[in-house]
C-alpha cells in the first residue's frame with residue numbers, strides 16, 4: 001500500500017509517521033502539498049470540541065383549551081349577536097367562535113381593573129392625558145366621562161396600527177352591556193391612531209371603551225378634551 005505523507009495527518013500510527021521522517025533521521029523531500037505537522041496546524045484536523053451552550057429556560061406554552069364551535073353558534077363561551085359573536089368576558093371572537101385570548105405580552109397598565117362600566121376610570125377635568133396605557137387581548141379599558149348636554153368631547157388614542165388595531169366607542173350614560181348596546185360615537189379605522197368626537201345629548205357619565213379589534217393588544221396614549229358649547 002502506498003501512502004503520501006499528508007495522509008499521515010489523518011492517522012496516528014507512529015510507524016507511519018516515522019516512515020515519513022517525522023521523527024526519523026532522513027529528511028523528507030520538500031513537497032508543497034505536505035503539511036508540516038510539527039510547525040503548522042494541519043488544515044484537515046477536526047476543530048476542537050466547543051462547549052455545548054447552557055440550556056435556556058423557556059416559558060411553558062400557555063395551556064389554551066381547544067374550543068369547538070358549530071357554524072353560527074359561537075361556541076360555549078358566547079352567543080351569536082347579529083353578524084358577530086357576543087363573547088363572555090375574557091374571550092375573543094376568532095372565525096365565529098369565542099375562544100380564550102393569547103396572553104398579554106407585557107404587564108397591563110396601572111389603571112386596571114377597568115374592564116367594565118362599574119370599574120370605569122373616572123376622567124377628571126377638561127383635559128385628560130395618559131401616555132402609558134395598554135389594551136391586553138380581550139381586556140377592555142373603560143373610562144367614565146361626565147358630560148352635560150351640549151358639551152363636546154374629543155378623544156384621541158395614539159398608537160401604531162401595525163402593532164395592534166385599537167378602536168374607540170362611546171356609550172350613553174347608563175350603558176353596562178357594551179356588546180348589546182349601540183355606541184353614540186365610534187372610531188374604528190385601520191390606520192394609526194383613532195379620533196372620536198361627540199356632542200352630548202344627555203347629562204351624565206358617558207362610557208368610553210378602548211378595545212383591541214379581534215383581541216388585538218397594543219400600548220397607547222389617550223387624550224380626552226371636553227369643551228363647553
Ligand SMILES: [Ca+2]
Pocket residue numbers: 108109112133134135136139140141
Ligand atoms: Ca388596560
Ligand SMILES: [Ca+2]
Pocket residue numbers: 165166167187188189190191193194
Ligand atoms: Ca383601529
